Amino acid sequence: MIFIEKGQIDVIDGAFVVVDQEGVRTQIPVGSIACIMLEPGTRVSHRAAALAAKAGTLLVWVGEAGVRLYAAGQPGGARSDRLLHQARLVLDDQARLRVVRKMYELRFGEKPPERRSIEQLRGIEGARVRQMYELLAKQYGVRWRRRNYDPGDWSSADLPNRCLSAATACLYGVTEAAVLAAGYSPSLGFIHSGKPLSFVYDIADIFKFETVVPVAFRIARQRPPEAERAVRRACRDMFRQQKILKRIIPTIEQVLAAGGLEPPEPPDDMLPPAIPDPEPLGDAGHRG
Secondary structure, eight states, rough: EEEEEEEEEEEETEEEEETTTTTEEEOOGGGSEEEEEEEEEEEEEEHHHHHHHTTTTTTEEEEEEGEEEESOOOSGGGGGGHHHHHHHHHSSSSHHHHHHHHHHHHSSSSSSOOSSOOOHHHHHHHHHHHHHHHHHHHTHHHHHHHHOTTTTTTGGGGGGHHHHHHHHHHHHHHHHHHHHHHHHHHTOOOOSSTTTTHHHHHHHEEEEEEEEHHHHHHHHOOOOOHHHHHHHHHHHHHHHHHHHHHHHHHHHHHHHHHTOOOOOOTTTTTTOOSSSSOSSSSSOOOOO
């Protein structure tokens, strides 16, 4: 996946190119890229969008470093095999429980208690999350009561809660972009369910306390005039430094593999790669 900002994206002489403000052309091998993140300042021509769709490259309109997700093209390159695999795992009670247990293990660094249902694991998780909030707030010197906010009345929440809400929104944006780029459904969750972004919440929670929660408490301690804006900028910089997007998709594959069900075989009539690998000219030691 690549990020593009401040450029005109077009098809020139049959090539997918980005033209910057100085008129410099940069070719993008669209057929060998799974996803292009379009940051602020980009414009995409109709021909470029059509070529990306034909090549199976997902176009995603995001904020800086993916802190917001505004729109997306064809998720997963218009393939359905990963989506079908995800749905099968969600519908199989035992496989779903194995996936939830793996999520718990990755989030807390230890295996969950044996012989617990998903509902029981939710309760255990909630208690541990409250403890983690309290510990981090104490570590950063922030006065903390509890996680409490009203989406319909943003100003009613205290500063730490507003900073946390802004930070988690940034994490949800980059996580949704990764879920779509990998070809999965944001709505088919394992711990969370019944919401448009249930799976996004599942995956984002694995990374939350090592990424955006410390950022939120650090900004809350500083008490800047525009705290939410400061949080978004800090999350943007942290996402770029830690290359968080490269970590999310392998984690998705890891937790789904824990379900123990084999992914479906690609159908015979599946579209081939837009740019297939060239045939080798000789053996492995040949240079051509």
